[in-house]
Amino acid sequence: MYYDSVRISDPSQNPCLFVHAVYRLMADSTYQVDHPALEPGKMVFVYTDMGQGDLSCLEGSFALEAGTALLFSADAPFCYRTRLEQWNFWWFELAGNSICQRGKQYFLAANDRAVSLCKFILNAMRTNNSSAAAAYLSCFLTWTAELSCNERDFKHLVFDQASAILKEKLLHINIASLAQELHVSTRTLYNLFQYFAGCSPKAYLDTLVLENAKYLLANTTKTVSEIADEIGFSSPFHLSRVFKEATALSPTAYRQKVRFLRDSDNGRADL
Numbered sequence: 001m002y003y004d005s006v007r008i009s010d011p012s013q014n015p016c017l018f019v020h021a022v023y024r025l026m027a028d029s030t031y032q033v034d035h036p037a038l039e040p041g042k043m044v045f046v047y048t049d050m051g052q053g054d055l056s057c058l059e060g061s062f063a064l065e066a067g068t069a070l071l072f073s074a075d076a077p078f079c080y081r082t083r084l085e086q087w088n089f090w091w092f093e094l095a096g097n098s099i100c101q102r103g104k105q106y107f108l109a110a111n112d113r114a115v116s117l118c119k120f121i122l123n124a125m126r127t128n129n130s131s132a133a134a135a136y137l138s139c140f141l142t143w144t145a146e147l148s149c150n151e152r153d154f155k156h157l158v159f160d161q162a163s164a165i166l167k168e169k170l171l172h173i174n175i176a177s178l179a180q181e182l183h184v185s186t187r188t189l190y191n192l193f194q195y196f197a198g199c200s201p202k203a204y205l206d207t208l209v210l211e212n213a214k215y216l217l218a219n220t221t222k223t224v225s226e227i228a229d230e231i232g233f234s235s236p237f238h239l240s241r242v243f244k245e246a247t248a249l250s251p252t253a254y255r256q257k258v259r260f261l262r263d264s265d266n267g268r269a270d271l
Contacts, residue, residue: 004231007062011108011153015099016096016097016134016136016138017077017094017096017098017137017138017209018094018095018096018130018132019092019094019121019125019130019133019134019137020042020093020094020095020123021091021092021093021125022090022091022092022093022118022121022122022133023088023090023091023092024090024091024118024122025087025088025089025091026086026087026088026091027051027053027082027087027088027101028082028085028086029082029085029086030082031081031082031087032079032080032082033079033080033081033250034077034079035077035079036077037074037075037076037077038074038075039075039095039243040075041075042073042074042075042093042094043071043072043073043074043093043094043096043098044071044072044074044078044091044092044093044094045058045070045071045092045094045098045100045137045140045141046064046070046072046089046090046091046092047068047069047089047090047108047114047118047140047144048064048065048066048067048068048069048087048088048089049066049088049089049115049118049183050066050084050086050087050088050183050184051065051066051084051086051087051088051089051091051113051183051184051185052064052065052066052082052083052084052085052086052087052185053080053082053083053087053089054080054081054082054083055070055072055079056078056079056080057072057073057074057076057078057103058072058073058075058078058103059072059102059103062105062182063083063123064087064105065184065188066182066183066184066185066188066194067108067154067158067183067184068105068106068107068154069100069106069108069109069144069148070103070104070105070106070258071098071100071101071102071103071104071141072102072103073102074093074153084185084187084256085154085185090115090120093172094137094139095212096134096140099141099142099145100141100144100145101145105151106148107148107149107150107153107154108144108147108148108149110155114140114143115141115190117136117137117139117140117143118140119134119186120136121133121136121137121140124136124259127237130271137151137238138193153204155192155195155196156196158165158182158192159192159193159195159196159197160188161182162182162189162192162193162201163177163197163204165178165181165182166178166201166204166205166208167208170194170205170208170209170212170231171209171231171232175189175201175202175205178201189201206242209231209232210242210243210246210247212231213227213231213239213243213246213251214254217254217255217258218229218250218254218255218258218259220221223232223236224236224239224240224251224252227239227251228257233260236251239251
């Protein structure tokens with residue numbers, strides 16, 4: 001597990017916000033903490049940028065996935081742990097005023113802007129500049145509150161991003177690398193595709209590849225062997241088997257059928 005933190009014992013006075021500590025954690029599946037209450041009035045703001053975690057606090061129990069943020073009361077005992085294999089997150093202990101609501105989960109896309117703000121806060125604390133840290137954290141909280149979407153929109157956004165990446169990198173990506181690029185677990189990715197597409201990510205990718213094969217058969221003169229090589233099949237026989245299982249036609253029969261229908265349509269148009 002990777003761990004980094006900064007704590008200031010006597011933060012400079014800021015009428016709006018005090019930042020007491022910043023932690024950057026990259027936790028594995030063994031990570032689990034039962035934490036006693038902090039000082040009265042203390043809060044924690046946690047932002048997950050990769051993986052998943054579970055947190056129980058005064059406000060309730062929360063599943064924290066990549067791109068989600070939560071502000072909660074820390075003046076009562078709380079516990080948190082890694083869900084599944086990995087949980088990378090930023091942890092800010094603070095006091096004062098916040099535009100974010102305690103106990104409300106915010107949904108953001110896991111992105112470079114959020115991580116940059118987290119790094120600015122950490123670096124400000126390292127140089128003992130608690131005023132700058134408070135200003136950066138205040139910006140992060142405001143940005144979170146203003147740009148957050150609801151849970152379904154957030155999940156739809158991640159699914160749309162995943163679908164676009166699959167279409168763009170059709171032959172050069174697998175499901176594990178797709179999950180890594182989106183900063184989510186493979187299980188989360190599987191659940192999103194089941195919910196929005198009714199199939200697994202692998203089945204969705206297979207459909208895209210099959211549609212690409214159909215397009216090439218219908219609109220080019222490339223041989224079945226050339227098409228198989230172009231779309232990543234090990235051999236034309238492999239393509240033919242998969243194609244026939246999906247369409248009940250061989251690639252050659254599909255091409256002949258499409259051309260026959262196209263010629264028939266053109267003939268009717270000439271009448």
